[in-house]
Amino acid sequence: MQDLWYHLGITPAGAVGVVVSTLTMYFVFGAVLRLWGQRLYSSPRSVDLAVVTVLGAIVGRSTMGHVPTLAGGLLALGTLGAIEVAFHGLRRLPIPQLRRPTPRARAVVLAVAGKVRTEALHTYGLTMPMLWSAMRQAGVSHPSQVALAVLEPQGRISVLRTGQPIHPRALMGVKGSHTVMQQLREAGHLHTAPLSTDETGGPSGGSAPVPVPPTQAVGGQAGQHDG
Template identity: 35%
Template sequence: MSNDPWYSLGITPVEALWVVVSAIGIYAVFFLLIRSFGQRSLASWSTLDKAIVIALGGVVGRVILGYTPTLAAGIIGLLTLFTMMRLEEYLRRTKRGVYLSSRPVLLMAGREILADNLRRARIQNDELYFKLRQAGIHNFSEVSLVLLEPTGDVSVLRRGVPVERELLRRVADKDRIPRELLLPEDGS
């Protein structure tokens, strides 16, 4: 039995540093993958998607914790991931933070389905129709706007009340929205 306090924690300082570096690396790669595959990759998951995520969690855990996971390594890994989340949250509030989050994508403007935006967002027409049905839409004439949000969720806004322009602040292609669906510039 050693008198070294690191020995009783089950991790050496070098191993602890490796856990931190691994957690930061995995976080960065995950962030880049989500950005490159689009926010839709985190939305509605099939059973297979959920199984794959569970498997990926095991792989990520092993990468972060190393060959011999210990309680100390687990705590250091979790603290590092939560610190990265807090740092990202802080950076999103800064002027440059706008680059960290995806912009909402306009999928429908009135009755018009924007096929190019659907393709870019990796959404099939059938998925769009499913979201419309979920929102209680019976026909296309009821639709004001459909947006893919930065979270991967799909928002369906109904016709009837014009949409305030401030709500569409970061929406890509908002110039494609018919004027009659928007509150006039003067707010009246």
């Protein structure tokens, strides 16, 4: 029985080590995702997937202590659950600093009024084929049909087509929304009339997520054909 406990159990000192390691890696990994999560989620490149896999392996191995055991794993899971419950309870307290929304990754404009922002694509590890994939899913066959393409915080690409009026509220949470709003207004895509009762829930239709095609017709030239 003692041998069985050696392989499945954990010592008091080891238990403390697992709790401390789990707490530390929880906050460190959370910080990593907050800084680079949007880029990692958006890019399907094998290198980025490998980075995510390695990060997960490091976190898992670091929390289990010198010798991974069943008791250590259960203790790590219990610690993670306790952290989540504790934070959830703290957010419900009437303390402004705790109830204040946590800053999250903001949506990034990839194309506006038919013009693709190639620097934004490169910054987030995206390519023109990936952007074209999202545009095709939105029924777009030419860059000039794109009123707005946005990389969402979760790594998906949303596309709004020309011909559908865009309300300023559709730009909530988007980086540089004032500049984008001005570009949409100049292109005649911005709809500034008050929202009706049916529209208050947010913009509808024409939205799609994911990647895009030909390399030829983009990079800022909206009127060029792909060939």
